[in-house]
Amino acid sequence: MKKVPYRHSISKVLGVSLIVFLLFSVSIFAQDGGSAEGASAEVADSGDSSGDPAKGKALFNQNCAACHSLTRKMTGPALANVESRLSDDEGLDREWLYNWIKNSPGLIASGDAYANKVYSEYNQAAMTPFPTLSNEDIDNILAYTAAPPKTAAPAAAAAGEASGSGSGSSGDGVSNELVLGALALVFALLVVMLFLVNKTLRRIAEANGVDLSQEESAKRLPLWKAFAKNQFLVLVTVVFLLLGSAYFAYGWMMQVGVDQGYAPVQPIHYSHRIHAGDNKIECKYCHSSARVSKTSGIPSLNVCMNCHKSIYQVADETLEEGKREYGIDYNKEIKKLYAAVGWDEENQKYTGESQPVKWVRIHNLPDFAYFNHSQHVSVAGIECQQCHGPVEEMEVMYQYSPLTMGWCVNCHRETDIKVEGNAYYEKIHAELSKKYGVDKLTAAQMGGLECGKCHY
Structure with a gap:
């Protein structure tokens, strides 16, 4: 029986590929296990065993x-x-x-x-x-x-990047570069295998007296002609382009009027990170009308002066952090506040020469959508962060949520009504609970999906 020349080459390539793949798998699992052990040891060593x-x-x-x-x-x-x-x-x-x-x-x-x-x-x-x-x-x-403080981990990560470690890691602790390298090697091995298989098949064809060069030259057509003659391929391509264009056009149109992430520059910089975060100032101390009004309101500058009559400059550490991290001089912003409210810092009195501050609105619903802050804040007991995001971490205030109709509707479907201690809901809750066969009612089951709730 005639020896088949291509079997030996393909077997070699497959064997080498299998060995390399197994070696990479072992190294990845070993690194993953080492990372897990290191993390476990770190958790075991951190903290105080005598407290939570x-x-x-x-x-x-x-x-x-x-x-x-x-x-x-x-x-x-x-x-x-x-x-x-x-x-x-x-x-x-x-x-x-x-x-x-x-x-x-x-x-x-x-x-x-x-x-x-x-x-x-x-x-x-x-x-x-x-x-x-x-x-x-x-x-x-x-x-x-x-x-360790909260900022220790990000700081360590930043230090690692700056030191030139250059090794990102995936969620399970495996290096991204290692995974990509393994995939690139597997792809290269596949290319080599295909090249060797093609070369071996050509040798077999030539050994059997087949002239491949003449057949290929006779059958070879320009790429565009071959594409044009294949009606199925043309149809599939056209359908794909139409669907892709429709998808991107729909996505673009659905973003009209959605300002998620909008973070305008304000005439006087106000750091929610410092006031609500570091100093733990309650949101509703400044936005007091959120408890009793439709709108949360823009705080009067007199509210700012309740504290800044005495706080005329910030600590050196905070000032240096602001200049280094955000390019902001907090002391200059306090001077802008004094100029706007008409405060004579030297003589400690008001001059009466105030200036308007043209704040830029960030959260803005359409005129045809009704939203009442007091209903959500005072009645429902919703925290400000549920809609406005982690305000206490924002140096520059931005729109955290999309504020779209779908976003509101989903919240009404998922949020249980707060009925404890509210006699108004007792009878309604009892009747609707029997109707829906549930212990707790969502805002949707209480009529929160009716069009007239928000549009009238």
Whole structure:
């Protein structure tokens, strides 16, 4: 029997391909496992075993955030790693912290040296005592202060990129470059295999006396002629182009009037990140009409002056961060506020020479759509962030949600009505619950999809 020359070559290529693929698979799984082990070890090593950082964060925000930050000095000192710092620098243990947090005036009166040092440093204003906090609560707070700050991970990632690591990673910890390299190698091997198969088949044809060059020259046509003669291919291409054009045209037209992501430059820069985020100012302190009115309202400049009569400049750390990260000089923006409201900073009085501020509206519904803030904020108890996004993280305010009809309708379909403590809904809720056979009603089941609710 005549030996078939192409089998040996193809077998070699297939064997090499299989070996290379297996090697890449092993390396990928090994790296994935190592990453998982490293992550597990990191989780095991982080945090304080004697407290729950998640519970501590909630307690910190409720009791401590008004006067303390983790990373910067405010009314009180920064509290990041406070326990380890006091232990290393002052030789104080956790028991001292229990006494200080629960009864700081008593500890000061007892003559404790470090308590009196803090008392003198911070304008002889004793810290508010928290006798209701248990030792477990304080353990949780200390565990939270010992945990890495939120910004540590992004900062580390940025540092890694800057150092030239150049290795992105996919969600499971596998390097993107490694995956792409493996796919590129597999593709190259396939190309080599096809080339060898084609070469081997040509040798077989020539050995059997077939002249491929003449047949190919006789049958070969220009590409466009071959395409034009293939009516099926032409039809499929035309249909594909028509469908693609219709898809993109529809997508473009559906974006008309949708301003998601709109972030205009305002005449006076206002950082929601600093006010609502760092300083924990309640949204409705400035937008007070959201509780009782259709609109949330634009805060009067007098609301700003409630604080900025005394706050005429920001801390050096915040000022440097603003210039470095956002190109903003916060102190200059405060001067713009003083000029607009007519405040004489030197003499500490109003001049009466005010200037209008031409704020640029960001969230704007069509005139034919009715929306009432008070109905959603006061009655439904919806948080501002549900529609406006993480405002406390926005340096420049932008439109977070699309504010389209479909977006509103989906929310009405998914949101349960808040009926607890609202006598108005009791009878309606009981009747509709029987009708739909449910325990909780959505806004849609309460008539939230009726056209007249928003259009009349």
